[in-house]
Amino acid sequence: MTAKTRSHWKEYGTALCATLITATAGTCYGWPSPTLPYLQSPESKIPTSPDQGSWIVSIMILCSALTPVPAAYFADRFGRKTTLLLGAVPFIIGWVLVIVANSVSLLYVARMFSGLGYGIVYTVAPMYTGEIATNQVRGALSTLITLMNKVGILAQYCIGPFVSMQTLAAINLILPVSFVISFIFLPESPYYYLKFERSARAESALMCLRSGDIRTELKSIELNVQEDMKNRGTWADLVTEATNRKAMWITLGIFTIQQLCGSAAVVAYAQVIFNCTTSPVGTNLTAGLENTTVASSSIQPYQESIILGCVQVATCVLSVILVDRVGRKPLLLLSALGVGLMNGTIGTYFYFDHSNAGSVAHLHWLPLAALLVYIVCYAIGLSTVPYVIIGEMFPTNVKLYASCIAHIYTGVSMFAVQKLFQVVKDAYEIYTVFWGFATFSLLGLVFMLVMLPETKGKSFASIQAQLKREVARDNAKKLATVEY
DSSP: OOHHHHTTHHHHHHHHHHTHHHHHHHHHHHTHHHHHHHHTSTTOSSOOOHHHHHHHHHHHHHHHTSSHHHHHHHHHHHOHHHHHHHHHHHHHHHHHHHHHOOSHHHHHHHHHHHHHHHHHHHHHHHHHHHHHSOTTTHHHHHHHHHHHHHHHHHHHHHHGGGSOHHHHHHHHHHHHHHHHHHHTTSOOOHHHHHHTTOHHHHHHHHHHHOSSOOHHHHHHHHHHHHHHTTSOOOTTHHHHSHHHHHHHHHHHHHHHHHHHTTHHHHHHOHHHHHHTOOSOOOBOOOSSGGGOOBOOSSOOHHHHHHHHHHHHHHHHHHHHHHHTTTOHHHHHHHHHHHHHHHHHHHHHHHHHHHHSTTTTGGGTTHHHHHHHHHHHHIIIIITTHHHHHHHHSSOTTTHHHHHHHHHHHHHHHHHHHHHHHHHHHHHHOHHHHHHHHHHHHHHHHHHHHHHOOOOTTOOHHHHHHHHHHHHHHHHHHHHHHHHO
């Protein structure tokens, strides 16, 4: 092991502790999968209708859009570390409420608290991991956010089928408590300290994160922050500053592609998707993509869920490894191409299945196979890399504002895609939905190919300089067009 490799272990260790809170968010996201079948079964002590079950799932995403703005304020005023610690509180309350729940209404309240924590975490965590990392591993540390989320989801699939709802909630409660106990001793972002001219604390924090001489890096960060803070950032700066406007346009474009490729709808409507086929597929699918299963005499649905959960985690690990080697842009392009082709494949299958029942019966395995490939393609790029981009594209003085806007936008988009899926399917058939997802995916591929700069291995200062050059070039082209 080289000295260069060893020098990054402190960063990885800190990021792993920090992303325990995103693993907690993953447990909240995956918890309904093994729990809803019990709640809707005759044995349930809390009788739950399918409509109530859908709200138990979706109310968390709705509430996650409420906290990004206050989270941005707290992170800017009191620090990234303090705000992440604060974000653990709603998760703890949520799991305690699940443990004592005796009605659907109390489960709603529990899920609302989980959503509040979810919004805080995904606003601040990309900022913290992006700011504690060196240029060489910043992408990998940022993708840990999604990886740990997937680990939390997988934990629900592995544990949930074998324990009661209350026991699962008690086990999940261990994660946010462990996060608080471990993270409270870790350093704050040096960028935050320098933003308030606390050089001594910034130096101390950087020494906790690095091995060896940190003076050169500290000076570089200080100069970068001073440049960013010449004008105190405001929400309006995201629109009025040309470089911020371009970064916001690129970032929202990527998050739009992330949602319009259909990921949220496929997760929520996997059972509906497979029930649309008239072919004798013999499927037995639960309500989430992660729970998609094929009926088998030897493999139970929960076992298939575990297998697909493992595929997601393994692919996210691959993304962590590749993002700082291959780069952000190639992974996103490959991901968009893959999900676009898989959406087109599934849509075409359903078109022929709908227009001529039984004509594709011999391909009954195709929808599930395409979804497996979809999972891999989505997880390797669109699921993980956008959170790297949001942490890299903006200067320190507006980064949190951009992050909370991106999260609110993503939450609303996710909810809209989930709700509109059923409407479009009923009006124009399901193959239209998937062809629409394929179209948006491929349009997104073109958008990223043209608009997205590569940020692998670049400092925040060089990324901002690159954006300024691109803005100047765009303005020159517009001027030349007007003069012509």
